Amino acid sequence: MLHKVYIGVGSNVERDKHTRAGLLALHKLFGQLTLSNVYESEAIGFSGTPFYNLVVGFDTELSVEQVCHQLKAIELKNGRRPHQKKFAPRTLDLDLLLYDDMVTNEGVELPRAEILHNAFVLLPLSEIAPDVMHPISKQRIAKIWQAFDKTKQNLWKIDFNWRPESL
Template sequence: MKYYLSLGSNIDPVNHLDLAIFELSNIFENTLSSSIHKTPAEGFDGEDFLNLVFCGSCSLSFDELNKKLKDIEDKAGRDRSAPKFSSRTLDIDIVLQLSEDDEILFESDEIAKYSFVSEPLSELL
């Protein structure tokens, strides 16, 4: 499977994105990352976010990978009791899942909704 992941942080973002990329590099092969995009907080007043899209291949199912992503967020100190729109140490979302022959198996609506997902994603597609 090939996955494209949206990563974002606005709390110590450089360190948290570095942690995420390090952890993801242990899960994925043939990895690529977009450039970092700085975007204002959306839906609340807060520090700007640093966002990027990471892609790579692995044999994990969608659900297995999603669990590992939540573990990485937790390792970065993610507060799951915080409101949906609030500052984040780390947010990692699967935005695209492709089969081995590039058939789209999952496509997040976040791609169409948010430029902080679509713009870095377009660098890798």
């Protein structure tokens, strides 16, 4: 059975290098990816260099636990330190945002709360999944973005082209 998955991708340490490496690793594991635009955003919760953020969608037969395991492995391969504090610079951050319409807090939080609170997650998610229903609010992602207070966080769309065949 195929599951629809959305992943938040972020980096603020060698952003271009690690974002591209993360996308290539996701492509190798999961095949065709749907990518949002890439945005630059200020660090939230700590003083640091701006992040690159985007959202990636794909289909997989893997379980939610297997997806989480693969995401952790990609992060570690890209220099992420285990047990790193939440608000700190990141070489690569891969966050499972949605896995079908699963709602859970066992092992992983789904849907991820950041969807409703961070423009750098919600805007790119709304680009590639506007009609997806948020499993808790029961509203479409596009409607949630439309109602979001866009003055809370600054985002800048950047020119970022990525195709797996070009690597």
